[in-house]
Amino acid sequence: MIRRALGLLFAAVVLAGCGEEPAGKGAATLWVTRDRGNDVMLSVSVPAGISAMEALRRKTEVETRHGGRFVQAIDGVEGSIADRRDWFFYVNGYEGDRSASDYRLHDGDVLWFDHRSWAKQLRVPVVVGAFPEPFVHGFDGNRRPTVVEGPGGKTAKLLARLVGGSVGGSVEGANRLVLVRRSGFRARLTGAPGDPVLFELGLVDARRLVRDPTLARYRYEGLR
Numbered sequence: 230m231i232r233r234a235l236g237l238l239f240a241a242v243v244l245a246g247c248g249e250e251p252a253g254k255g256a257a258t259l260w261v262t263r264d265r266g267n268d269v270m271l272s273v274s275v276p277a278g279i280s281a282m283e284a285l286r287r288k289t290e291v292e293t294r295h296g297g298r299f300v301q302a303i304d305g306v307e308g309s310i311a312d313r314r315d316w317f318f319y320v321n322g323y324e325g326d327r328s329a330s331d332y333r334l335h336d337g338d339v340l341w342f343d344h345r346s347w348a349k350q351l352r353v354p355v356v357v358g359a360f361p362e363p364f365v366h367g368f369d370g371n372r373r374p375t376v377v378e379g380p381g382g383k384t385a386k387l388l389a390r391l392v393g394g395s396v397g398g399s400v401e402g403a404n405r406l407v408l409v410r411r412s413g414f415r416a417r418l419t420g421a422p423g424d425p426v427l428f429e430l431g432l433v434d435a436r437r438l439v440r441d442p443t444l445a446r447y448r449y450e451g452l453r
Contacts, residue, residue, distance in 0.1 A: 255278075257338040320338055381408040
């Protein structure tokens with residue numbers, strides 16, 4: 230009886246170990262926030278090579294729905310149809326186009342879960358809050374070239390260096406970071422995650438961002 234009990238215990242330990250996905254090379258960043266990034270709950274490093282859901286499970290208490298594919302609650306903060314609030318996730322600024330269980334993290338990815346209201350706006354296809362992403366690491370391991378456009382001279386060159394792009398010219402399928410006279414920092418995406426993005430950045434804001442790229446962190450648009 231004792232031998233059988235020990236055997237069952239050993240089997241349980243082995244099975245428990247098998248539940249964790251093996252990590253790959255490199256690391257990604259995990260953010261968990263509320264209310265469009267205004268309340269930061271967590272900011273940690275996680276291994277690359279695992280799913281977005283597995284990364285979340287390793288660092289938080291997660292409740293799921295739809296067979297474990299979608300997030301219902303993180304550390305007790307729940308989604309609610311009645312309140313029109315839910316968890317949304319982004320990778321390098323792109324809104325996820327699949328379940329968190331189906332996206333596998335790549336080295337350098339910024340994974341962001343945000344709990345927010347969807348009463349006035351259900352989808353936000355791309356945000357500026359992971360800048361200099363998505364210019365540096367792209368989406369799903371695929372990176373596009375980037376062209377910095379508009380006035381700015383030295384500032385444009387510094388931005389191009391920051392995002393690994395070039396100043397001016399025409400490159401097919403490139404992301405565009407356009408400097409404009411009006412203030413603000415906004416992102417647009419007309420296609421699917423991984424397709425070219427258009428970021429518009431005011432000149433004054435561009436000078437601030439070059440000095441401190443974290444000013445856009447956790448923001449859907451604009452700078453702190």
